[in-house]
Amino acid sequence: MDSEDPEERRRATAALASAGATDRSALLIRALGDVDWRVRKEGARIAATVAEEWGLLPELVDGICQGENVGLRNSALEVLERLGPRAANALLVALPRVPEAARKFVVAALGFAGGAGVEKLAELSRDPEPNTAQAAIEALARVGGERAEEALRGHLAAEDPVQRLAALEGLERLQAQVSLEALTPLLQDRLVRRLALRVLGYSEEPGAADALLDALEDGGAAALEATVALGRLLSRGGPVAREMARRAKQLGEPVRKQLRGVSQSGRDEARRAATWVLLLARDEESLGAAAELAADDRLPPIALDVIRRWGGPAIGPLVQAAPGLPPRARAVALQMASDLAARAEPAPDVLKALRVALRDTLQSGDGIAVGAAAEALGRWAEAEDAPALVAAARAFPEHVARAAGRALERLAASAPDAVEAQLGSLPLDGPLGAALLPAVAALGGQSATDLLQATLNADDPRARRAAVMALPKLGGERAVELAGFALADEDVDVQVAAVMVLGQLSRGGELGVAQLRLALRASFEPVVAAAARALGQIGDRASLATLRELVKEGRPGVAVAAMEALRLMEDPALDDLLVEALGQDDEELVKEALRAIAQSDTPRREARIGLALEHSAWDVRQLAASLLGQLGTDDARAALSRRREREADRGVRESIDTALDADLDGEEG
Amino acid sequence: MSILFDTGPPLQPEEFRLLRELINRFCGMTFSDDAQYVFERRLRDRVRELGLDDYTQYYHHLLYHPNAKAEMEAAVDALVTNETYFFREDYQLRAFRYEVLPELRERLEGEGRRSLTLWSAGCSTGEEVYTLAILVQDSKLFEGWDVRIFGNDISRRVLAVARRATYGSSSFRAMPPEYEQYFVETPDGRQVVPHIRGMCHFGHLNLLDRDRSALIGRADAVFCRNVLIYFDERARSRVIDTFYERLYPGGYLFLGHSESLLNSTTAFELVHLSTDMVYRRPRTKISFGGKGERT
Numbered sequence: 001m002d003s004e005d006p007e008e009r010r011r012a013t014a015a016l017a018s019a020g021a022t023d024r025s026a027l028l029i030r031a032l033g034d035v036d037w038r039v040r041k042e043g044a045r046i047a048a049t050v051a052e053e054w055g056l057l058p059e060l061v062d063g064i065c066q067g068e069n070v071g072l073r074n075s076a077l078e079v080l081e082r083l084g085p086r087a088a089n090a091l092l093v094a095l096p097r098v099p100e101a102a103r104k105f106v107v108a109a110l111g112f113a114g115g116a117g118v119e120k121l122a123e124l125s126r127d128p129e130p131n132t133a134q135a136a137i138e139a140l141a142r143v144g145g146e147r148a149e150e151a152l153r154g155h156l157a158a159e160d161p162v163q164r165l166a167a168l169e170g171l172e173r174l175q176a177q178v179s180l181e182a183l184t185p186l187l188q189d190r191l192v193r194r195l196a197l198r199v200l201g202y203s204e205e206p207g208a209a210d211a212l213l214d215a216l217e218d219g220g221a222a223a224l225e226a227t228v229a230l231g232r233l234l235s236r237g238g239p240v241a242r243e244m245a246r247r248a249k250q251l252g253e254p255v256r257k258q259l260r261g262v263s264q265s266g267r268d269e270a271r272r273a274a275t276w277v278l279l280l281a282r283d284e285e286s287l288g289a290a291a292e293l294a295a296d297d298r299l300p301p302i303a304l305d306v307i308r309r310w311g312g313p314a315i316g317p318l319v320q321a322a323p324g325l326p327p328r329a330r331a332v333a334l335q336m337a338s339d340l341a342a343r344a345e346p347a348p349d350v351l352k353a354l355r356v357a358l359r360d361t362l363q364s365g366d367g368i369a370v371g372a373a374a375e376a377l378g379r380w381a382e383a384e385d386a387p388a389l390v391a392a393a394r395a396f397p398e399h400v401a402r403a404a405g406r407a408l409e410r411l412a413a414s415a416p417d418a419v420e421a422q423l424g425s426l427p428l429d430g431p432l433g434a435a436l437l438p439a440v441a442a443l444g445g446q447s448a449t450d451l452l453q454a455t456l457n458a459d460d461p462r463a464r465r466a467a468v469m470a471l472p473k474l475g476g477e478r479a480v481e482l483a484g485f486a487l488a489d490e491d492v493d494v495q496v497a498a499v500m501v502l503g504q505l506s507r508g509g510e511l512g513v514a515q516l517r518l519a520l521r522a523s524f525e526p527v528v529a530a531a532a533r534a535l536g537q538i539g540d541r542a543s544l545a546t547l548r549e550l551v552k553e554g555r556p557g558v559a560v561a562a563m564e565a566l567r568l569m570e571d572p573a574l575d576d577l578l579v580e581a582l583g584q585d586d587e588e589l590v591k592e593a594l595r596a597i598a599q600s601d602t603p604r605r606e607a608r609i610g611l612a613l614e615h616s617a618w619d620v621r622q623l624a625a626s627l628l629g630q631l632g633t634d635d636a637r638a639a640l641s642r643r644r645e646r647e648a649d650r651g652v653r654e655s656i657d658t659a660l661d662a663d664l665d666g667e668e669g
Numbered sequence: 670m671s672i673l674f675d676t677g678p679p680l681q682p683e684e685f686r687l688l689r690e691l692i693n694r695f696c697g698m699t700f701s702d703d704a705q706y707v708f709e710r711r712l713r714d715r716v717r718e719l720g721l722d723d724y725t726q727y728y729h730h731l732l733y734h735p736n737a738k739a740e741m742e743a744a745v746d747a748l749v750t751n752e753t754y755f756f757r758e759d760y761q762l763r764a765f766r767y768e769v770l771p772e773l774r775e776r777l778e779g780e781g782r783r784s785l786t787l788w789s790a791g792c793s794t795g796e797e798v799y800t801l802a803i804l805v806q807d808s809k810l811f812e813g814w815d816v817r818i819f820g821n822d823i824s825r826r827v828l829a830v831a832r833r834a835t836y837g838s839s840s841f842r843a844m845p846p847e848y849e850q851y852f853v854e855t856p857d858g859r860q861v862v863p864h865i866r867g868m869c870h871f872g873h874l875n876l877l878d879r880d881r882s883a884l885i886g887r888a889d890a891v892f893c894r895n896v897l898i899y900f901d902e903r904a905r906s907r908v909i910d911t912f913y914e915r916l917y918p919g920g921y922l923f924l925g926h927s928e929s930l931l932n933s934t935t936a937f938e939l940v941h942l943s944t945d946m947v948y949r950r951p952r953t954k955i956s957f958g959g960k961g962e963r964t
Contacts, residue, residue, distance in 0.1 A: 339673040557733025
């Protein structure tokens with residue numbers, strides 16, 4: 001610790017936790033005040049783990065109160081922050097003896113101590129010493145919760161503008177609701193106006209939309225804040241958002257122009273909000289920006305819903321915007337136009353423009369745009385498009401080839417000759433074959449059957465798998481026979497595909513069931529699992545004994561599928577398997593057993609499911625809560641209530657609440 | 670795939686959480702609660718491609734299928750946007766070119782080592798790897814040296830693009846014109862010239878896989894920019910430990926402008942350069958309870 005080299009001191013500090021030195025506490029406090037930040041950081045890391053055990057809390061509080069070493073103060077504050085609620089008592093005890101000048105630091109530290117300090121902070125936020133009051137307001141914003149929000153709201157009318165500002169900042173940080181009545185005077189206050197607008201974004205009063213739109217019309221920097229707040233209002237849905245949607249249609253051109261500017265170049269949240277408001281306003285020029293945001297999944301589904309409801313009239317503007325957009329956004333714009341056209345029966349000239357745009361994009365060099373154009377063209381393609389679709393499939397990576405293959409598959413229905421002319425001479429091994437075989441199958445006829453059969457022996461397993469997946473289009477005994485052959489394929493995915501196909505072909509009859517039973521003895525686990533599921537869906541009771549054996553064998557992926565099949569067939573012997581399954585390590589297996597228990601009429605089902613509320617995996621507990629909620633018995637409710645008190649996982653707690661509420665609804669109903 | 674009227678299976682909140690946690694365990698990446706929609710949209714094609722009915726079946730595929738690892742990579746690939754470009758964050762590259770490279774040259778020569786290894790961790794489509802190679806070449810400080818620039822990524826798709834070394838206009842949005850000489854026009858875009866490509870190597874590597882990272886050997890500088898922001902704290906610590914282990918003492922670590930080691934580790938020292946701050950593995954080697962050693 002005396003070395004001049006900070007790296008040596010840092011390592012010495014790191015070693016303190018395991019060292020037995022009698023003066024280790026003093027050395028650690030010394031490290032917290034070291035001149036080198038790495039030594040201080042290392043000290044803080046160690047101190048956070050040993051502070052209580054070594055009795056360091058009073059010294060840490062002293063550290064934040066002293067005024068000579070800023071490094072020590074910051075490090076001590078960091079340790080107290082890491083300790084959180086565990087430091088609350090030491091801080092509260094120390095407060096009365098701390099010199100006035102240093103109180104703000106203790107108050108700041110209380111902000112990390114959780115709810116234990118909230119009452120004291122609320123009191124100190126009205127302290128006559130302004131620095132202390134200010135620090136308390138900031139600390140309340142860190143603590144959060146109803147009491148802290150209430151205390152912060154109480155400062156919105158403070159005489160001191162700095163306190164008003166701090167309270168608003170805190171409320172914004174907590175995303176707290178503030179009444180329009182309380183915010184209205186602040187909207188006239190130039191110092192806090194922008195913050196007040198942001199807070200308005202969390203309002204649930206319909207008048208909030210009016211206030212924000214007024215601010216938008218005023219222009220200037222506040223307009224940007226109002227835009228962001230409008231986005232927040234819209235995200236929350238409800239009556240305010242509905243009011244907003246109604247008002248948006250009446251927006252004047254100056255406001256629209258301003259929003260367009262933000263939608264093109266603002267920061268992310270503002271861009272999204274501006275685009276959303278413009279979409280609500282049915283502003284055609286916003287569709288390009290919407291496509292750009294949607295391309296990166298930055299436009300929320302409810303904003304996309306606005307375009308859906310816009311419908312046919314949006315097709316033309318989307319097609320017009322597409323050429324000027326980056327490739328990914330162009331792809332999205334054309335896909336959206338195509339989606340809308342499929343439901344809106346657009347005018348012939350609009351449809352023609354869409355076709356032209358899709359064909360142009362199909363010829364572009366960008367894989368993403370070409371893939372999207374091929375996919376969308378599937379609905380609108382004509383015989384003349386077949387060569388370009390095949391060319392796209394050949395020139396671009398697999399996912400583009402698959403999109404082109406799907407388009408050709410659709411085209412095969414309306415222009416089979418054109419498709420056959422393009423596919424007839426192509427080598428269909430490899431990924432290209434995998435992409436185009438569905439189109440071949442859609443052509444039907446003997447030549448398609450021959451080609452599929454030939455491809456079942458292709459070198460590339462992807463092509464073989466695609467050939468198998470296309471077999472249902474042929475149907476009949478021949479397809480079952482060929483799928484049966486594919487069960488002997490050396491590739492696991494080809495075998496799984498064969499099982500899926502046999503499952504489809506065998507529904508409603510015996511065709512293929514014998515092959516599926518054989519697949520229960522396959523060497524690949526996913527094949528066995530797929531066969532078990534297929535037989536369960538068919539309801540093949542002749543497989544019950546084998547399925548029970550598969551549950552007992554304990555291979556998780558197989559056992560889950562076999563148990564699912566037995567549950568579907570309501571196997572009377574399933575109950576005997578469940579207790580053991582509940583004790584398995586694999587969580588999916590435990591969950592499947594719980595579903596089966598819930599479905600059974602075993603007398604101890606609530607107790608058994610209730611045990612799963614103690615499981616270490618959150619998803620098992622969540623499912624158990626949901627199943628108990630569905631059962632809705634007194635025992636189930638009691639088990640849920642007991643667990644609610646101790647449940648630490650937020651998602652599971654919500655499921656328990658939902659389960660208890662649902663049960664209550666049922667009783668009331 | 671339809672954007673507005675997709676009729677694929679919906680992703681349930683529980684399925685989202687399970688998939689998110691599985692991916693986190695696999696590669697350390699973390700996704701926020703509001704990424705559910707992104708998961709649903711971007712994994713839908715995978716679910717359809719595998720012929721599955723819903724996301725629970727997809728989760729089971731990722732848990733139990735013998736090729737689950739390959740599918741996990743495909744899922745990560747679908748979820749992550751890999752956009753990058755040449756000469757990204759040029760202020761940092763200027764610091765590297767004009768301050769770090771001369772320092773490395775002088776020091777390594779003093780040590781009698783005439784080899785330089787750089788590692789672009791999470792290199793995506795390779796623009797950063799080639800940028801580093803161009804900077805080293807353009808500096809003329811390492812002529813006749815053994816120079817290697819290694820790029821890794823978890824996505825095989827982006828590595829294929831990197832190896833092709835041919836790029837469209839958006840990759841050149843920040844490239845100063847003086848570096849045009851390192852590219853040739855081709856019908857598919859601008860391609861990196863062969864002698865620069867020859868300095869670069871690419872590998873498929875999960876940054877959480879500490880053992881496999883040893884394949885890279887030791888590096889004089891690691892660039893990991895705008896990658897750690899996608900990781901949670903635990904994964905970030907593991908990756909940073911790997912960087913520490915793989916760097917020579919005195920080697921540099923470059924992070925993105927919004928990234929910091931401040932709350933992750935104290936093992937690196939901060940070096941103030943004229944246009945940037947970078948991290949460096951200290952040159953002191955001490956082992957407590959044993960002998961001290963200086964390099």
